[in-house]
Amino acid sequence: MSGWFMNEAKSTKTTRPIVEVSGLTKHFGDRPVVKGLDFSIFPGESVGLLGPNGAGKTTTIRMLLGLVRPTDGHIKVFDIPLSGHLRRIKQRIGVSPQMDNLDPDLSVLENLLTYASYFGIKRSSARDRAESLLGFFALGNRSGEIIEHLSGGQRRRLLLARALINSPDLLILDEPTVGLDPQARHLIWERLGALRRHGTTMLLTSHYMEEVSSLATRVIIVDQGRIIASGKPASMVRQMVGIEVLEVSDRSDELKRLATGLRSCDVELDMTKNRLFIYVKKWCPELEAIALSHRQVIKRPASLEDLFLKLTGRTLRED
């Protein structure tokens, strides 16, 4: 794949972060939504911002774009303070928003050309770029189509193509595959994976743990406006969850009995009404016995989803 969708990561001797956020806080009225976030994103990194609904992910992204004014804290993008330099900074950012805001009155190609014009890109070079992007996102034969006639997956791909129209140095993806069927999702993941391997700096939010596992080189987990964990996904899972998970289904008194029998093992337990989750850090004989003998047991590798649920709880977060 040719690399011109994104600007080449410039190799400098001291790598300064692309995004530097400190003490970032936002209150809507008297409701605190973001409570003092500190994080940085370095060139070539792909950072996944994870959290339950209402954790403050989208608000954080909107603050990076100047669409929400922080109550407190500092934001630097490309080593420039955000306030007062928004125009210069946004020239180099590409965004794929959570809400589809394609222009329904314009065709696929016109959407890209019009968007390019907001960046001051000349129409002739915008056209070349738009056609390559449409090809890259498998929309090459759709350029004259009205937006209404596109499927959900095609719209999402067009939003991504639009986000890349200005060859951004930072790509922000807010739920890039929300509401799509598996086929459509996998096509997008494959394309975003190609961009990531090419060294694209990305900030990504998602509810699909699989998406984050495969696309993010580092994850930041936020809950109720605070960062509760961050690191490389695989090592975080290994350290905080374990290597494997056993899910045992049974009556609760039977599960309690199993749980007591595991006291000497290096495991963590989580019990719901009639299911026992055993997060295995190291195998021990008692576990082997359960795995072999119990009727209803599922054994699987520990995943980011386990970590996420462990940190943010199993209960619903609707308020």
Next chain:
Amino acid sequence: MFRVWMRNFRVWQKHIQASLIGNLGQPFLFLLAMGYGLGRQIPTIEGLTYLQFIAPGLVASAVMYSAAFEATYGAYTRLSTQGTFEAILMTPVSVESLTMGEILWGATKGLISGLIMLAALPLFDVIPSYWTALLIPILFLEGMFFAALGLVMTATATNYEFFNYFTSLIITPLFLFSGIFFSIDTLNLKARIAVGTLPLTHVVSLARMLCYGKIGGQWQLHMIITVVTCGICCWIAVVLMRRRLIQ
């Protein structure tokens, strides 16, 4: 600013027919009904037949309707359901440029309607003077004023119903009481002052003067009021749009 204008222009080209008929229908029908229908029974006003008397004001009203509609129903769709404004604000375009682009676009639509009305006047035996060329920038200013006023409403609106108030409490009274249909000079002082506070009155007066090449006194006053109200309204629109779009 120009890019925002251009985006709206491209969309408008696709709906040109419906858009023009929709905005021009009312002024034309009034010209017919009042000018021909009612006008036959009315003696001349200020030396003009009734149809001649109301024609320039109806040109100004066509500008008002087009600009105000575009900046309310049109702009509100872009602000709410379509998310167009948010998409634009994710690019280097600022809220200020976006708002001014929308105002210039509304003014352009207003001016197009005004020009079509002007061009159609000879069909009604109304022949505009050469002075009418000077009316064009004034109509554009008027369009900016009403587009800005519309955006003020859009920035404060929570749904489309809100614009019913705007139409029935602001636009319709302006249409009826800005001296399009009656001579202001014959009113008593209090009524004249009241009518003088309406922004459209001054454009209507200027339109009538320029259309028939009779530049009367007070044209400077009319000009100053038109320019100043336009400037103030644009400023308020920018402030309110910023408040609406940047949380």
